[in-house]
Amino acid sequence: MKEFIDYILQFGSLNQQQLDLISSKATELELRKDEYFSEAGKIAQQVGFVLDGIIRVCYYNNKGEEITKYFIDENNLVVDLESFDNDICSNAYVQAITDCKLLVFSKKDWKELLETIIGWDAIVHRIISKALRQKVERRSPLVSEDATTRYLMFLKIYPNVINRIPLSYVASYLGITQSSLSRIRKNIK
Amino acid sequence: MKEFIDYILQFGSLNQQQLDLISSKATELELRKDEYFSEAGKIAQQVGFVLDGIIRVCYYNNKGEEITKYFIDENNLVVDLESFDNDICSNAYVQAITDCKLLVFSKKDWKELLETIIGWDAIVHRIISKALRQKVERRSPLVSEDATTRYLMFLKIYPNVINRIPLSYVASYLGITQSSLSRIRKNIK
DNA sequence: AATGCTTTTTGCCAAATGACAAATGATTTC
DNA sequence: GAAATCATTTGTCATTTGGCAAAAAGCATT
Numbered sequence: 001m002k003e004f005i006d007y008i009l010q011f012g013s014l015n016q017q018q019l020d021l022i023s024s025k026a027t028e029l030e031l032r033k034d035e036y037f038s039e040a041g042k043i044a045q046q047v048g049f050v051l052d053g054i055i056r057v058c059y060y061n062n063k064g065e066e067i068t069k070y071f072i073d074e075n076n077l078v079v080d081l082e083s084f085d086n087d088i089c090s091n092a093y094v095q096a097i098t099d100c101k102l103l104v105f106s107k108k109d110w111k112e113l114l115e116t117i118i119g120w121d122a123i124v125h126r127i128i129s130k131a132l133r134q135k136v137e138r139r140s141p142l143v144s145e146d147a148t149t150r151y152l153m154f155l156k157i158y159p160n161v162i163n164r165i166p167l168s169y170v171a172s173y174l175g176i177t178q179s180s181l182s183r184i185r186k187n188i189k
Numbered sequence: 190m191k192e193f194i195d196y197i198l199q200f201g202s203l204n205q206q207q208l209d210l211i212s213s214k215a216t217e218l219e220l221r222k223d224e225y226f227s228e229a230g231k232i233a234q235q236v237g238f239v240l241d242g243i244i245r246v247c248y249y250n251n252k253g254e255e256i257t258k259y260f261i262d263e264n265n266l267v268v269d270l271e272s273f274d275n276d277i278c279s280n281a282y283v284q285a286i287t288d289c290k291l292l293v294f295s296k297k298d299w300k301e302l303l304e305t306i307i308g309w310d311a312i313v314h315r316i317i318s319k320a321l322r323q324k325v326e327r328r329s330p331l332v333s334e335d336a337t338t339r340y341l342m343f344l345k346i347y348p349n350v351i352n353r354i355p356l357s358y359v360a361s362y363l364g365i366t367q368s369s370l371s372r373i374r375k376n377i378k
Numbered sequence: 379a380a381t382g383c384t385t386t387t388t389g390c391c392a393a394a395t396g397a398c399a400a401a402t403g404a405t406t407t408c
Numbered sequence: 409g410a411a412a413t414c415a416t417t418t419g420t421c422a423t424t425t426g427g428c429a430a431a432a433a434g435c436a437t438t
Contacts, residue, residue, distance in 0.1 A: 172333070175332035
């Protein structure tokens with residue numbers, strides 16, 4: 001829980017009472033490797049915070065290829081925002097790719113907190129904005145780079161991820177094939 | 190001006206008095222093809238709204254290649270947000286790539302409006318969030334696609350742009366060379 | 379219409395990446 | 409610890425894309 005409080009307080013201040021109220025709504029959730037946090041075709045019902053483990057968000061393009069949009073590792077929020085906010089079906093899978101431990105908030109509790117705690121929605125706004133900006137900054141620049149550079153950029157952005165997840169997921173994030181990535185790694189070492 | 194009011198009102202409601210106040214702070218700005226709206230190394234000082242013309246945002250990667258991050262066409266906001274909000278030097282050029290007509294707000298006026306008009310900051314929040322989401326949705330998916338598909342995706346996203354700007358800018362947006370793009374176009378027709 | 383300037387297309391070849399299959403290595407299960 | 413399963417590496421070849429330079433096309437100015 002401390003991790004989550006520290007995380008929040010990076011984006012604004014809240015008093016102890018407010019923090020306690022937020023804490024009281026959080027429950028722990030464990031996900032096994034390969035389990036889904038939320039799924040395409042369903043409406044996202046919860047907000048999570050990754051205490052331990054790695055999550056990925058992926059979808060299938062119109063050629064049926066599985067594309068990993070991004071990874072979420074420890075001390076980050078995980079929520080399928082478009083679906084959660086607008087109560088619409090998601091088109092993405094949010095999947096644990098290692099065993100994970102999360103804090104979760106139900107949609108009901110989350111909305112109540114937003115209405116109850118003064119300043120909380122401003123903090124959430126900042127958190128979401130930063131997450132969106134990160135998404136732009138992280139994957140878009142890959143478009144202009146060759147496969148080797150993409151891999152090196154990945155290593156910089158997710159330094160704690162590479163040894164914990166299958167190579168194929170990294171390849172599908174970078175937009176290259178698994179065998180290309182394998183060869184690239186051989187050349188770098 | 191009407192265009193801008195209509196744009197705003199998509200994101201929330203304001204009364205006539207509030208709209209008038211906003212309008213009173215806007216000035217018109219014309220940019221000739223190739224002129225900059227804001228530049229790398231400087232601090233963004235204004236928010237713009239494109240009435241006519243096309244703008245692009247670009248930067249140079251560490252190989253010195255010019256990369257177009259995105260285009261902004263009519264009836265969209267243009268602002269180097271990171272720089273504008275945090276008063277830090279930008280690393281991107283915001284450039285008119287056709288002759289442009291803009292509405293602009295000075296930073297001072299923009300901030301005053303945010304403090305004065307109830308609900309305006311919520312609207313701005315929504316506008317910015319949508320713009321960020323668009324950026325994620327538009328360029329990131331290109332990573333997973335081959336050059337032809339990238340070009341087709343570009344045509345869908347910016348249907349009014351292709352015939353008005355140099356091919357080289359499109360190529361630098363799609364992460365392919367100009368000659369490849371030229372060949373791809375030949376094959377599609 | 380001739381001139382210069384910019385943009386786009388094309389040709390040629392090299393390099394990078396993909397597709398597919400097989401081999402190797404790692405991990406889990408019984 | 410043998411078998412089965414899954415992940416990674418490697419081989420071979422085809423395809424795509426890049427690099428570079430020249431030609432062609434388009435545009436503006438005179």
